[in-house]
Structures are given as C-alpha cells and as structure tokens.
Amino acid sequence: MNYRESAFLIDCQGDELVAIVCEPLQTPATLGVLVVVGGPQYRVGSHRQFVRLARRLAAAGIACLRFDVRGMGDAGGAPRAFEAIDADIGAALDAFMVRVPTLSGVILWGLCDGASAACLYAPQDRRVSGLVLLNPWVRTAAGAARTYLKHYYLKRVFDSAFWTKLLRGGVSPGRALAGVLATLRAARGKPCAEASAPAAAQTLPQRMADALVRAGRPLLVVLSGRDYVAREFEQALSQDARWQHLLAHARLVHVDAADHTFSNLALCDDVSRLTAEWVSGLMPGRQGSHATGGSRQ
Amino acid sequence: MTVAREVLRLDTPAGGRFAVLTRRSGRACGALLYVAPFAEEMNKSRRMAALAARRFAAEGWVVLQVDHFGCGDSDGEFGDASWQHWLDDLSFAWHWLAERSGRPPCLWSLRAGALLAADWLIATGKHLPWLIWQPVVTGKQYLTQFLRLAAAGQMLDEQDARGVLTRLRAELAAGRAVEVAGYRLSPELCAGLEAASLRLAPGSSGPLAVLEVVAAAGAGLSPAIARLQQAWRNDRVAVDSAVVAGSPFWMTQEIETVPALIERSVRMLERFGA
Numbered sequence: 001m002n003y004r005e006s007a008f009l010i011d012c013q014g015d016e017l018v019a020i021v022c023e024p025l026q027t028p029a030t031l032g033v034l035v036v037v038g039g040p041q042y043r044v045g046s047h048r049q050f051v052r053l054a055r056r057l058a059a060a061g062i063a064c065l066r067f068d069v070r071g072m073g074d075a076g077g078a079p080r081a082f083e084a085i086d087a088d089i090g091a092a093l094d095a096f097m098v099r100v101p102t103l104s105g106v107i108l109w110g111l112c113d114g115a116s117a118a119c120l121y122a123p124q125d126r127r128v129s130g131l132v133l134l135n136p137w138v139r140t141a142a143g144a145a146r147t148y149l150k151h152y153y154l155k156r157v158f159d160s161a162f163w164t165k166l167l168r169g170g171v172s173p174g175r176a177l178a179g180v181l182a183t184l185r186a187a188r189g190k191p192c193a194e195a196s197a198p199a200a201a202q203t204l205p206q207r208m209a210d211a212l213v214r215a216g217r218p219l220l221v222v223l224s225g226r227d228y229v230a231r232e233f234e235q236a237l238s239q240d241a242r243w244q245h246l247l248a249h250a251r252l253v254h255v256d257a258a259d260h261t262f263s264n265l266a267l268c269d270d271v272s273r274l275t276a277e278w279v280s281g282l283m284p285g286r287q288g289s290h291a292t293g294g295s296r297q
Numbered sequence: 298m299t300v301a302r303e304v305l306r307l308d309t310p311a312g313g314r315f316a317v318l319t320r321r322s323g324r325a326c327g328a329l330l331y332v333a334p335f336a337e338e339m340n341k342s343r344r345m346a347a348l349a350a351r352r353f354a355a356e357g358w359v360v361l362q363v364d365h366f367g368c369g370d371s372d373g374e375f376g377d378a379s380w381q382h383w384l385d386d387l388s389f390a391w392h393w394l395a396e397r398s399g400r401p402p403c404l405w406s407l408r409a410g411a412l413l414a415a416d417w418l419i420a421t422g423k424h425l426p427w428l429i430w431q432p433v434v435t436g437k438q439y440l441t442q443f444l445r446l447a448a449a450g451q452m453l454d455e456q457d458a459r460g461v462l463t464r465l466r467a468e469l470a471a472g473r474a475v476e477v478a479g480y481r482l483s484p485e486l487c488a489g490l491e492a493a494s495l496r497l498a499p500g501s502s503g504p505l506a507v508l509e510v511v512a513a514a515g516a517g518l519s520p521a522i523a524r525l526q527q528a529w530r531n532d533r534v535a536v537d538s539a540v541v542a543g544s545p546f547w548m549t550q551e552i553e554t555v556p557a558l559i560e561r562s563v564r565m566l567e568r569f570g571a
Contacts, residue, residue, distance in 0.1 A: 007304040007315060007370065018304055018317070020370050040552045042343045044369055047336075047479025051370060072552065074302075074317055074347045079552070263450065263479035265376075 002026060003058030008099070012070060012091040015077030018043065019067035019092060021099050022054040028102035029063035031129060031283050033275065034093055036121075037066070038082055038114025038137065042073025045111070046261040053109075053272045060276035063103065065096040082113035082137070089121045097127065105129030107279055112229060112260065113137040119208040122215035130218040130282055132275055135229045135260055138205035138236040205236035209243045219246060220278045222271060225256035251278060300354045307363065309389045311382065315370035316363040316390070317347075318397075319354040326357035326570040328398035329428070330391055334408035335490075336375075336443070336480050338547040339368060342407055345546045349559045353405075356563055357570070359398045360405075363390040376474055376481030380416070380489020387417045401425065403569050405562075408547055409433045412493035419498045426569040428562055429507045431547065434521045436493035447477040495525060503535035506565035510555055514542040537565055 002025050010017040020043065023029055035050045037043055043066040044051050054064035069088040071079030089108070097103055107130045108118035115133035122128045202210065212219065223230040237243035253274060255267055262268040300321045307314040331346060333339045350360040364371040365386040367378035394402045403426040406414045411432035418425065433439045444465050448458035465475045469484050476482075507526065509518055518526065518538055529536050543555030 005306075005313070005370070007306060009302065009304060016302060018302075020315075040341065040550065042340060044340065046340065048369075048375060049479070071344070073343045074304075076302075076351075079344075259450070261479065265476060265479065265481060268479065 003055060005054075006099075008095070010067065010091050010095045012075075012077070012088050015070050016075060017067050017070065017088060017091065018074040019065055019095060020054070021063065021065045021096065022058040023063040023100055024058045024061045027061050029058075029061060029100055030102055030104050031279055032063040032065060032096055032100055032103045032106045033057055033109050033132070033279060034089070034096055034106050035064065035066045036085075036089060036108055036110040036114040036118045037069065037072065038110055038112040038117060041111075041114075043068050047263055047265075047268070049111075049262060049268050052268060053275065056269070056272040057276050057279070060280065062276060062279050063096075063100045065092060065099070067092045082117040083120060085117050086121050086124070089117065090125065093125065093127060107132060107282070109134075109275065111135060116204065116208055119211045119215075121211075122217060123211050128215065128217060130220070130279070131212070131215075132220045132222070132278070134222045134262075134271065135224055135227050136208065136221070136233050137229055138203075138208065138233050139229070140203050140205070140236075203236075205233075205240060205243065209240055209246060212246050213242055218282060219250035220253070220275070221247065221250055222253045222255060222274065224258035224260060224262065225254060226258060227260040229260055300351050302351075307389065307393060309386065311366065311385065312372035314363050314365070314372070314386060314390070316361060317350070318359070318361050319350040320359045321354050321357065324357070325359045325398060325400075327566075328359045328361070328394050328400050328402035329353055329405050329566075330387075330394050330402040331360065331362040332387065332404060332406040332410035332414045333362070333364070333368070334410050334547055335439075337478065338408050341549065341552065342547040344552050345554050345558075346407065348554060348556075349405075349562065352559050352563060353566065356566065358566065359394070361390060361394045361397075361402070374481070376476075376483060379483060379485035380413075380493070381485070383413055383489075384417050384420060387413060388421065403427065403566075405430070407431060409436070409439055409490070411495055412436050412439070412490065415495050415497070416489075416493050418501075419496070422498065424498070424501050426504050427506070428566060428569070429505060430558065430562075431509055431545075432495050432507065432522065434495045434525065436490045440487055440491050443482075444475070444477055447475075450478055497529065497532075497534060501529075501532075501534055503529075504568055505529070505534065505536045506562070506568070507536060507538040508558060508561060508565070509538075509540045510543045510545060510558060511540045512542070512544075516540060516542075537568065539565070 003022050004025055005020055005022045007020050010019050050066050054066055057064045068075035069085045070077030093106055106127055108128055109132040110118040111134040115136035118131050258267045262271055303318045305316045307316050353360050366382040367373040367375040391402055404414050405428040407430040411429050444462055448461040468475045469487050472484050474481050474483050526536050526538055539561050541557040541561055544553035546553040546555055
C-alpha cells in the first residue's frame, strides 16, 4: 500500500462528523479532493465507490477526504437538504487543511446532489481549486417531466415489449395513459414550486450556474449514459446560456455505459483515473491540458 | 450522561478494520457487538445503526461496530472477501471488545448479519445473548435475490432474468467471481453465504430477542421466523420477539429510520444486562 488512511471526528456546529483522510505515503500532497456526498449515500458511497476513488487518488499523489454530513452515516445531528450543508463542507475543508498541511487547495468532488451542493458552496471559499461534478442534480418539476417524456414514454411508444405486455394485461392502460397525461401537463412548463417561491427567483440549475460563474474555478463534468439525472442536466443546460458557457470552458466527459452511481467496477475505476489525471493537471508545476474554468467576475 | 464516540482502526492479523466505539461515561451494563448486513443494505442502514448505537450506549452499553474485510472503510477489496474472512473479523472484534469492556459481548445483528453471527456462534461454540433485527433466514435464497439485481440492473424481462441467473451460477460453479450491482463476489464468499442459515448450536439457551419491521401495524412475525421461534422454544431456548411498524430502512431509496425498533430493542436488551 502506498497510502495511509486515518479516521477522525470533525466538529460541525456542535455535532460530530466522521471523516477518513487517505493520503499518499511517498510525496506530500499539494492538492486534495474533498468528496461531497449526496443523496442517500454515506462516506463510502454506493458499492464503495468513494473508498476506491480515495485510494486510487492517494496512490496518484493526491490526498482525499471523505466524510458524513450531519444526519448521515455515522455523523450526529439532524439530516438536512443538500442546499443546507455549507457548514458541513466548510468544517470538513478546515479539518482537511489541518490534517494535510501541505495542501495548497482542495477540489470539491460530488455525485448527484453532492455535486449540486459543491457548486453552491464553491464561490464562498478561496481554498476551492476546482470542481468535479458527476451527474449533477438539477431537478425541477418541469425539467423532470420533460426528461421522462423524452427518454421514457416516447421510447416506450416504440417498444414492442411494452405493447405486448400491455395487451397481455401486464400494464394497466388507464394508469399508463393517466401517467402520460400528467407528465405532459407538467412538462408544459407550469412554474415549479421552487420558482414560484418569493425568495428564490431562480431555479436550482440557474443558482448552480450562478455560483460556478462567481467561483470561476476549473470544472470537470462527468455524465452517465444510462441516467435520467444526467439527461435532466443536459436538458437544463441546453436552456441556459451560462451553463453552455461554463461547459464550453470545462472538461466534459460522457460515460455512455454507466448508470447513475457507476455501479460497474471498471467504469467506476475509469472515473477515479479520470479524476486523478485531471486533478494532477491542476497541480502547480505540472502542465495540465484543461482550460482554466469559467469566466471570473 | 453524555455518549462519546471513538473512531478506530483495529489492527487485525489480516489488515486494518475501521470501527466505531460508542459508550457513555460511568459504569457499563454490558457490551454489544454489531454484525452488519450485506453490501448495499449495510450502507442504507448505516444511519439507523448509528442512532441505535447511540441510544444503546446511553442505556449503558458499550457498542462496537466494525466494518469487515472489504466492507465500509476497512482494508481490502470487497471482491477479495470470503465468508471465512468475515468470521475471522468477527472473532477478532469480539475478543477486542471483551478485553476493552471487561465482559463477554452480546451480539446485535441486522439482516444477513444474522447468518454470519449464527455460523460464528456454531464455529466458536459460544452461547451469547443475541439481538436479531430483521434476520435473513436462508443464505441460499438471499444470494439468489442478490444475483437477481444483475438482471434488474439490465431491466430484463422474467425470461432473460432467469438466463442471467443461470449464467452467474455457472460462473461461480466454475470458480470465477461475478459482478453484481457494483459488487464483485468471490466464489468463496458466495459458497459461505449460500451454506449459511439462521440456526443455533445444540444446547443454546438464549436469550434471543428477534425483531421484525412490518409495513402495517398489527401484522405478525413472518411465517419463517414464527416457525423458527416455535422450534427454538420447543428446544427450551428463551426467545423474545416483537414486530414494529416502519419502513424497511435497509433497502429504501431514501434514508429511513424506525425509532420504534430502537426503543423496543432497548427494553429487550434489559434482559441481557449483567
């Protein structure tokens, strides 16, 4: 083993977060990757994706910290939404810099709503040196309905197995039709809940784009081929000039065979390798092939 | 009284194991070793286990949770794990906790953790008080259900799914590892899991506390558990059981908790205390 792992507790506003840092043994790490866990996962990730990522990064000379936000995994405190974990990310970043004093900056790495949380956090912390976003969560009610229409229902219309099943009685035609109609109504773009709230004039994808533009950091975006969350993200960015601008300056990678959580070991390791290469390219003194992020304000 | 939590690395002869020790200050009433469920069920139930550990610790229990080889934050790849690795880890953790707490630890298992605990108790000849949450009864059936995830992942129909199962079984029989839902399963691990069942060594007297989570209030124990309970009672094993209404937190899409399961367990654990 060419890495060292240690577990410790982080205080976050009086609650304990459990964290694991994985760091290279040979050379001191100058850049670190902070895994921002989203959804129903804790710090190891589905099928230990984040454990494998951390160990591969450390083997490539990059330190990695994984942790449980409040209310998840082994952490204390009450669960909260991904839009309300800035304090958790900040506390983990503080602890990371203390544990690995050679770090000059930290890359936020997030999957699903962990990616969204990373975007929203990025502009407020100068220590954030870049972001890696996997299948970022940009769900709005209208966006979700459009994605389902495009990629699920319309595909099914041409799917012979669906019709066979329907005729054999495997699908309730009434229910199937009601579902399509409800989705059509939603997709027609009635303002969704978050857009109609007075305080939030912007939708989630708009707020994420705003944050990334303000942060102006290098960006790696990885999208799975077999994932509705990734399709929704594509849908959202196609309607937003700022996202298109951000993506034009980012490294964008499609992993066609992957599902939402990269539940295929080879593809999962491809993402780890890709992350290690991209982060290495950001290290001072090493020439990277990436562009330098979005525009600065 | 405050409950304190330590995160540890246990240095076993076969590498480091991540562990969480939860306890309160003052005198302990007993020690409890958690035997976690299999694969993604361990991830999904992590919060529930953490909440329960804290609650049990507040009642005076010293609670140890250990990630076995290739699981959670421990050393090793899941794909290299065998059933024997996990039995060895259970032995190491039990002796570590016994030494640390100064008393023989009771067991607390969830789902397929019961299969590992049952095999370990038989192998070591120990008779220990055992809190059993939502036990898996037969390893063979459980493995089949897990392998079916491979078919579900490819959204196949019933007939194709059977083909996938047959192919995976043939691979395992030929001594090759298979990959399902991001987990590589070694033939050794599958053989151990497949041979395991929820059984007790002859001469066991308990006490056992079996708890099941049901969707609707008023439902009884599942038929398999009810039959086992009757058989054990016929053999003069002290078995306490209960059902609580709640979500199957070890497999739900979002993280769920069942506080009633923890509270009911606290009352049942009172009979285990020294």
